[in-house]
Amino acid sequence: MEAFKNQYKALIDESLHTEDTSDLINKCEGFTEEVIKKDLLPEDIVQIHKDYIKVLKLDETQILKTFSVLKEIVKGFGYSYKDYKQLVDRMQYHDKEIDLASRLQQTMLKTDIPQFDSIQIGVISVAAQKVSGDYFNLIDHKDGTMSFAVADVIGKGIPAALAMSMIKFGMDSYGHSQLPSDGLKRLNRVVEKNVNQNMFVTMFYGLYEELNHLLYCSSAGHEPGYVYRAETEDFEEINVRGRVLGVSQQTRYKQQEIPIYVDDLVIIFTDGVTEVRNEAGDFLDKQYLLDMIHKYKHMHPQDIVQLLYEAILKIQNPDKRDDLTILIIKRVN
Structure with a gap:
């Protein structure tokens, strides 16, 4: 001075x-x-x-x-x-x-939770800011099948919200159930043609068939999902892999077929869950999340995802938050 x-x-x-x-x-x-x-x-x-x-x-x-x-x-x-x-x-x-x-996104991306006799569904999606780069969709095709998707835009703000709205419109406009590999192929064309070249989308796309209790799934560079096996009390990683949406129109996607038994759980995250950092800056051990799911496996999936989210809030560094989505599907008797 x-x-x-x-x-x-x-x-x-x-x-x-x-x-x-x-x-x-x-x-x-x-x-x-x-x-x-x-x-x-x-x-x-x-x-x-x-x-x-x-x-x-x-x-x-x-x-x-x-x-x-x-x-x-x-x-x-x-x-x-x-x-x-x-x-x-x-x-x-x-x-x-x-x-x-934010209001437009909440209106346009609003998704009703389908009701089935043999499965229960729990989902939570929370934006780190006002506009989310995460997205989930659940579609009851009224023929004993349900399509579902969990996605994450590599990018934020209004462009990410517009990209998600475009993807939801793409999914909803099919009007019938289709295999995930075909669904990702079509959505990849939509993203590649209409979304900024610097913006890519990861997505896990699934089709659940209630008659035979089969899960068909494909992935476009998304975080690996898990199936919890009630009989053995083990978690199986869903190892299907694929390129993120929006890179090339020629991309084709592999598909996996997984039987789902009574009390089994299908678990899908976005990286806002798997890349949570604590106050010290360390990543949250993924096994911690799986152990929590195992602890609460007897509960309704909506209660499980809520408890997971509350546990993450207590651990994570508030300055390192990301959009977060958790989807759990449980087969019941």
């Missing part, structure tokens, strides 16, 4: 003895930039000015000359405040747009 006082006093001294005001104005502008960087307030500068001219014991004409320095400094603060106000106005406008996008 003392150094700034001395610099300002030097500017006042110069104003009293120089006729070259252009050079003085340039020095004042440079001084103002430094003052603003140091978070000093205009009233601090005014107080320094008052104290110094009292020491100098100037006459009225000299005091008026020193005001040229004060005028330039305060003017610089004025510009800074104007820029600040413009920034605040832009941020408020941006916030309104984000709020609108």
